[in-house]
Amino acid sequence: MAEIQNNPASQAIEDIDELDENVKSEWLSFKLAGLDYAVDILRVQEIRVWQASTRIPYSPSYVNGLINLRGSIVPIVDLRTRLGMDTKEYDSETVVLIMDVEFEEGGKTIGIIVDAISEVVQTDVNNSQLSPEFDLSIDKNFVAGIADDGDKMVILLKVDTLLDLDI
Amino acid sequence: MSDPLERFKAVFFDESAEAIDAIERNLLNVDDASDMDSETINDIFRSAHSLKGGSATFGMGSLTEFTHVMETLLDKVRANELSLTQDILDCLFSSLDVLRNLVSHYQFEDEINESSMIEVRSELERLLDPSASSSAPAAAVASAAVPASAPAESATDGTHWRIEFAPDPQIMMTGNDPLRYIEELTDLGEIEVSCKTSGVPQFGTLEPTNIHLIWTVEVKSKEPIDEEALKDVFLWIEDEAEFTFTNLGGAAPAAVTPPAPVAEAPSGQTPVATPEVQPQTQATASPPATAQPEKKAPAQAQASKKRASQSIRVDLEKIDSLINLLGELVITQSMLSIYGDEEKYPQFERLSEGLSQLERHTRDLQEGVMRIRMLPIDFCFSRFPRMVRDLAKQLDKSIAVEIIGENTEVDKTVIEELNDPLVHLVRNCVDHGLETRDERIAAGKSETGTVTLKAFHQVGNIIIEISDDGAGLNTERIRKKAIENGVIKANSQLNDQSIHELIFAPGFSTADAVTDLSGRGVGMDVVKRNIRGLGGTIDVRSTEGEGTVFTIRLPLTLAILDGQLLKVGTETYIIPMLSIIESIQLKSADINKVGRRDVSFKWRGNFIPILNLAEVFDCPMEQDQLIESGLVVVVESDNKHCGILVSELTNHQQVVVKSLEANYDKVEGLSGATILGDGSVALIIDVGALITRVRMH
Amino acid sequence: MKKILTVDDSASMRAMVAFTLKAQGFDVTEAVHGQEGLDKATASTFDLIISDVNMPVMDGIEFITNVRKLEAYRFTPILMLTTESGLDKKQEGKSAGATGWIVKPFDPQKLVAVVNKVLK
Numbered sequence: 001m002a003e004i005q006n007n008p009a010s011q012a013i014e015d016i017d018e019l020d021e022n023v024k025s026e027w028l029s030f031k032l033a034g035l036d037y038a039v040d041i042l043r044v045q046e047i048r049v050w051q052a053s054t055r056i057p058y059s060p061s062y063v064n065g066l067i068n069l070r071g072s073i074v075p076i077v078d079l080r081t082r083l084g085m086d087t088k089e090y091d092s093e094t095v096v097l098i099m100d101v102e103f104e105e106g107g108k109t110i111g112i113i114v115d116a117i118s119e120v121v122q123t124d125v126n127n128s129q130l131s132p133e134f135d136l137s138i139d140k141n142f143v144a145g146i147a148d149d150g151d152k153m154v155i156l157l158k159v160d161t162l163l164d165l166d167i
Numbered sequence: 168m169s170d171p172l173e174r175f176k177a178v179f180f181d182e183s184a185e186a187i188d189a190i191e192r193n194l195l196n197v198d199d200a201s202d203m204d205s206e207t208i209n210d211i212f213r214s215a216h217s218l219k220g221g222s223a224t225f226g227m228g229s230l231t232e233f234t235h236v237m238e239t240l241l242d243k244v245r246a247n248e249l250s251l252t253q254d255i256l257d258c259l260f261s262s263l264d265v266l267r268n269l270v271s272h273y274q275f276e277d278e279i280n281e282s283s284m285i286e287v288r289s290e291l292e293r294l295l296d297p298s299a300s301s302s303a304p305a306a307a308v309a310s311a312a313v314p315a316s317a318p319a320e321s322a323t324d325g326t327h328w329r330i331e332f333a334p335d336p337q338i339m340m341t342g343n344d345p346l347r348y349i350e351e352l353t354d355l356g357e358i359e360v361s362c363k364t365s366g367v368p369q370f371g372t373l374e375p376t377n378i379h380l381i382w383t384v385e386v387k388s389k390e391p392i393d394e395e396a397l398k399d400v401f402l403w404i405e406d407e408a409e410f411t412f413t414n415l416g417g418a419a420p421a422a423v424t425p426p427a428p429v430a431e432a433p434s435g436q437t438p439v440a441t442p443e444v445q446p447q448t449q450a451t452a453s454p455p456a457t458a459q460p461e462k463k464a465p466a467q468a469q470a471s472k473k474r475a476s477q478s479i480r481v482d483l484e485k486i487d488s489l490i491n492l493l494g495e496l497v498i499t500q501s502m503l504s505i506y507g508d509e510e511k512y513p514q515f516e517r518l519s520e521g522l523s524q525l526e527r528h529t530r531d532l533q534e535g536v537m538r539i540r541m542l543p544i545d546f547c548f549s550r551f552p553r554m555v556r557d558l559a560k561q562l563d564k565s566i567a568v569e570i571i572g573e574n575t576e577v578d579k580t581v582i583e584e585l586n587d588p589l590v591h592l593v594r595n596c597v598d599h600g601l602e603t604r605d606e607r608i609a610a611g612k613s614e615t616g617t618v619t620l621k622a623f624h625q626v627g628n629i630i631i632e633i634s635d636d637g638a639g640l641n642t643e644r645i646r647k648k649a650i651e652n653g654v655i656k657a658n659s660q661l662n663d664q665s666i667h668e669l670i671f672a673p674g675f676s677t678a679d680a681v682t683d684l685s686g687r688g689v690g691m692d693v694v695k696r697n698i699r700g701l702g703g704t705i706d707v708r709s710t711e712g713e714g715t716v717f718t719i720r721l722p723l724t725l726a727i728l729d730g731q732l733l734k735v736g737t738e739t740y741i742i743p744m745l746s747i748i749e750s751i752q753l754k755s756a757d758i759n760k761v762g763r764r765d766v767s768f769k770w771r772g773n774f775i776p777i778l779n780l781a782e783v784f785d786c787p788m789e790q791d792q793l794i795e796s797g798l799v800v801v802v803e804s805d806n807k808h809c810g811i812l813v814s815e816l817t818n819h820q821q822v823v824v825k826s827l828e829a830n831y832d833k834v835e836g837l838s839g840a841t842i843l844g845d846g847s848v849a850l851i852i853d854v855g856a857l858i859t860r861v862r863m864h
Numbered sequence: 865m866k867k868i869l870t871v872d873d874s875a876s877m878r879a880m881v882a883f884t885l886k887a888q889g890f891d892v893t894e895a896v897h898g899q900e901g902l903d904k905a906t907a908s909t910f911d912l913i914i915s916d917v918n919m920p921v922m923d924g925i926e927f928i929t930n931v932r933k934l935e936a937y938r939f940t941p942i943l944m945l946t947t948e949s950g951l952d953k954k955q956e957g958k959s960a961g962a963t964g965w966i967v968k969p970f971d972p973q974k975l976v977a978v979v980n981k982v983l984k
Contacts, residue, residue: 028883046972047880054848055738056827056834057784066831066840066848070971071491073840073848075831092874108830117879165832340932342941342963351981376938403964 027121027147028097029154030114033085036154037114038121038147043100043159050094050113060166064113069098076111077163083138088115101163110163121154123147176225180274181480183222186214187266188549194259195552195568203251211259212241218266222273229279230269236291237262243295255294260556261287326391327415330384332401334408336377343404349384351400356388385415483579486539493536494823494842497727500529501820501844530821533727538576541723544622544631545573547582551593555618558597565604565615566597575622577629581721584701585631588694592633592717593618595691600637600715610712612636628703628745629723634716640667640709649675667707671695699855702743702838704805730822730841730851733800734815735780736788739849741822741841742811746802746854750816753797768810770801776861777810783836783857788814804855807862811852824851836860866983867891867909871901871927872916872945877968881914884972885979898922902930905937912983913942914966917953925953925960932961941982 027038053065053076062081066073076096080087093116101108123145144156193211197203215238222230237259243249265287271277330352334345352358363381367373386392394412401410503522552568559566577585601607601616608614621632642663649655649669661669669675673692698705703721722728722745730741751770758777759767767774777799781788792814799810822841827834827850838853868890872878875896882892893910895901899922901915913931917924924944931937941963946953954965966978 044883047883048972049877049880049968052847054840054850055787056831056850057786057836058834066827066850068842068846068848070973071495071825071842073825073827073830073842092877095880110830116875117883118875119879339939341958341961342939344939347982347984350984403958406958 024122027123027154027156029118029121029149030095030097031116031118032079032083032114033088036118036149036152037079038154038156039097039099039112039159040156041120045098045100045109047117048096048098048111049092050090050096063165067096067111069109069111072109074098074109074111075165076113077165079112079114079162082112082162083142099159099163102160103164108163110165112163121147121149123149123154123156179222179225180270183218183266183270186218187263187270190214190259190266191263191553192549194256194263195556197256201251205245208241208245208251212238212245215241225273227269227273229284230266230273233262233265233269233284233288236288236295240291240295249294249296252294258287258290258294260553262291326388328386328392328394328397329413329415330386330397331381331411331413332384332408333381333410334378334404336374336379338378338404338407339376341404341407343407345378345380345382345408348401348404349382352384352386352397355392355396355400356386356390359385359387481539486536489536490540493533494727496529497533497821497823498842498844500525501818503844533821537578537723537727540579541576542579542582543574543576544582544629545570547585547589548573548620548622551589551618551620554590555593555597558594562597563603564597564601566601567615567617569617569619571619571621572623575624575629577622577721577723581629581701581723584697585719585721588697588705588719589620589631589633591691591694593620596633596635596637596715600635600639602638606638610638624723625720629721631719631721632716633719634714636714639711639713639715640670640707642666642711645669664708667709670707671705704855706805728822728824728841728851729819731800731819732817732843732849733813734817735784735786735813736792738784738786739817739843739847740780740784740813741849741851742800742802742854743851744819746804748801748803748808750798750800751810753799753810755794755797758794758797768799770808770810773808775801775808775810777812778857778861779812781812783860802854802858804858807858809858809861811857822849822851865889865891866911867893868912868914868979869893869895869901869905869910870914871895871898871919871924873897873919874916877916877945880972881975884975888976888979890979898924898927898930901927905931906934909936910940912979913937913940914945914979915942916945917957925956928957928960928962943978943982 026041028041028044029036029038031037051067053067055065056063056075059065059075062078064076064078066075068074078087090113094113095117096111096113097117098109098111101110138155142157142162144158147154147156190211193207193214196207215234219231219234219238222228222234240249240255244251244255249255261283265280265284268277268280269284272279332345332349334343338345349358349360361383363383364379366379366381368379386397394414397412398405398410401408503525548570551570555566555568596618601618602610602612604614607616617636619632619634621634623630646655646661646666646669649666649672650657650659652674654669654672654675655661670691671694673690675690675692695705698719698721701721703719705717705719707715707717709715728741729744731744731747733740733742753768757768759774767776779794780786781792794812796812796814798813798816800813800816801808801810803809822843824839825841827837827840834850836853836856837850838856839851840848841851843849868885870878870881870885870892872881872894873896878894878896882894885892893904893908895904897919898915901913902922905913915924915927919927922930928942928944931940931942942961944954944957944962944965945968946957946965947968957965963982964978966975
């Protein structure tokens with residue numbers, strides 16, 4: 001390790017990494033069973049009102065179905081079910097976030113159904129923390145961090161892990 | 168990239184690929200070195216010559232140098248100063264690989280294979296005779312002439328409208344600016360605007376926020392404009408202004424029209440002047456895009472005589488976006504067809520007439536556009552003569568290749584996907600099918616065996632046959648091997664055909680059966696799977712001692728499918744029309760049950776399995792409901808039949824096939840999805856997979 | 865940067881409009897009902913107002929009528945968001961002074977197209 005740090009080139013690379021981490025990033029927050037969650041806003045393609053989808057046979061319970069996004073066939077995922085929460089009837093506040101997801105085999109477009117949209121949260125990834133004593137009651141692999149947004153806590157989600165569907 | 172030379176370079180690369188292929192084709196036609204006709208050798212010489220000229224123009228030194236040596240040799244052969252030997256022939260074959268490598272070096276910056284280049288060049292020089300004096304003149308450099316300027320804009324007036332637009336004086340009070348609407352008309356065509364000011368009151372009484380102007384706008388477009396489209400522009404203010412729309416007509420589109428006739432405006436109230444002009448020609452557009460550097464070499468005249476049809480190079484992306492758009496058109500058309508129901512809307516007789524016309528034209532247009540993506544199967548076949556030649560040499564067999572129907576066209580994607588399976592099948596023929604010279608003579612056959620590749624169209628499908636006149640499949644050996652590998656039981660009673668089909672069974676091919684030729688560890692089951700992945704089938708017919716024929720049947724395109732819409736409860740699915748034999752109404756007494764399950768019914772004298780879709784796809788409905796309906800669609804795949812229980816059959820329409828894998832994943836029993844007229848998604852059933860599944864249970 | 869005021873009681877609808885238009889480089893302000901919209905419209909100046917029709921406290925029709933009365937908004941484009949079934953609302957809105965309407969549910973791209981057209 002020491003040897004590598006002596007190398008000026010890799011030092012420079014590390015500096016850039018640190019710089020990156022200090023840059024504030026924007027997250028789009030939404031409600032899910034009374035709590036606030038957020039996803040990286042750069043991954044949100046668009047926000048749509050919920051519309052009926054086509055059920056896919058043999059799909060996991062959290063896959064709601066397929067919708068037509070301007071000619072593309074896009075699956076949408078019920079985020080409550082995905083995170084193991086109780087389901088709720090979709091209503092006029094229900095929204096689908098169309099996400100860009102990156103997998104090893106390439107990019108995909110997948111929608112997530114959330115209760116309602118809240119706002120854009122600015123956060124410093126360094127400030128977000130994930131300490132073991134938090135009981136989030138959701139799979140920790142899905143969590144990128146916790147942001148403190150004034151009076152409330154926002155759980156930042158890792159889109160790529162969250163939507164790596166086990167089909 | 169602004170360098171115009173770059174554009175021509177791209178053309179040169181395409182040409183050189185063609186030239187190299189042409190040399191190869193000619194070489195392959197030579198059965199016997201001593202017996203090459205002068206025409207063929209001239210052809211080869213000219214191809215090499217134009218390669219040299221082109222590469223010199225673009226400063227591709229190594230290519231020029233190499234082709235120069237080739238050309239010198241060929242020139243001597245042509246002039247009968249050298250006789251064509253098998254050595255020369257073999258060396259020319261090796262030269263092809265060097266040429267391909269050099270071209271891809273300049274095109275894609277691939278590494279030059281120096282050692283092989285030097286080796287082949289010195290072999291060429293050696294064949295040229297001791298001290299070859301380069302008698303060839305300085306490279307006749309092809310002048311990269313600037314292509315003739317694009318043909319004059321075809322003067323085709325589209326439809327021409329005049330719009331009188333008299334807004335209410337108060338229109339600005341709702342935030343509406345009349346100019347905005349006039350400007351929006353530019354989306355539809357070119358506009359010419361004039362304005363009547365006679366309504367403007369005397370200055371003293373003028374209210375500055377009121378509008379007293381009347382505009383006259385003339386819209387001209389090459390495309391016919393629908394009156395509705397014009398009205399749509401003014402939709403927000405239709406009650407806040409007076410309008411008159413006058414159709415001033417316009418000349419019918421002249422000669423240059425898309426291959427299919429333009430869809431006529433269906434409604435009688437819009438007299439859009441589009442008489443049904445059938446384009447007289449198949450629109451052989453003169454290709455400004457492929458403007459080839461003019462060449463005086465005699466090669467051109469000869470070559471273009473051979474090229475049966477002119478072509479234009481188009482970016483695949485452009486075609487695909489056209490196809491997507493067309494898909495949307497198909498969807499819109501089917502959406503509209505709902506309103507063509509005369510019983511529901513008797514007053515719309517003319518509308519329904521127009522709709523059926525629209526449907527016909529959409530279909531024609533669709534066929535026309537799909538044909539753009541079609542390529543002759545030759546793109547795939549042409550590699551085999553060389554491959555077989557190399558393999559035959561390796562195995563010391565004498566093999567001829569016969570190609571039939573190489574101009575048969577098929578979708579580009581299908582061709583790409585077809586390559587690997589065909590390579591495998593041809594290797595199989597050469598390796599296992601055809602006998603050695605001695606064996607053939609012993610069997611009373613001619614010394615040379617033949618591999619035949621044949622393609623032809625048959626009702627919406629392309630059929631490809633790969634056959635050989637070899638020994639045929641050894642039924643007994645296959646049977647033994649199948650038993651050894653546990654594919655069948657030792658006591659299975661199977662007829663010859665069933666045994667032959669075992670070669671496609673998973674687990675049949677084992678490592679020891681794979682020689683390094685047919686090799687790479689791929690079995691026939693993979694070939695079959697690939698073909699099925701393309702929505703096709705493969706089967707085999709073989710006669711001992713006479714040979715083997717593999718027949719592949721594929722849809723012409725993967726993008727569009729003729730589908731039958733059906734309902735299972737509230738869900739809509741689609742079955743490809745090609746798989747459907749008929750639909751019948753069963754009484755529940757006709758259905759054989761085992762326990763509570765429905766297993767089969769008698770159809771045309773045989774019992775065929777029955778499949779409850781609600782159960783297969785776990786649809787949210789009472790499964791008994793389907794049985795009560797008794798509606799069965801009989802489908803076929805691979806000569807196997809099965810009845811599918813559905814609740815209701817609805818439309819029959821063309822659907823645009825979309826992949827489920829793009830954003831989701833493969834789903835068992837489904838081959839894709841499509842978008843229906845109402846914008847919703849429907850799933851397409853993979854009949855082959857369902858039948859396999861029901862047979863396994 | 866053009867300023868747009870979006871008035872809607874549905875947070876999701878508001879968020880969708882705001883998200884979509886911000887991505888296009890517009891400065892978007894949100895209001896949850898007609899009264900708040902009127903307050904914000906008075907406090908600042910907007911180039912375009914997009915308003916829902918059915919809202920608590922002050923509905924869209926009343927809001928549009930009131931905004932039109934403001935000197936600064938005599939000629940400002942105001943778009944209504946209506947549902948297909950609310951056809952007569954379109955008429956009512958037009959009478960109140962709306963420039964035009966967008967039918968819900970709409971595609972985000974359609975929204976962008978209409979806004980660009982109106983603000984051109």
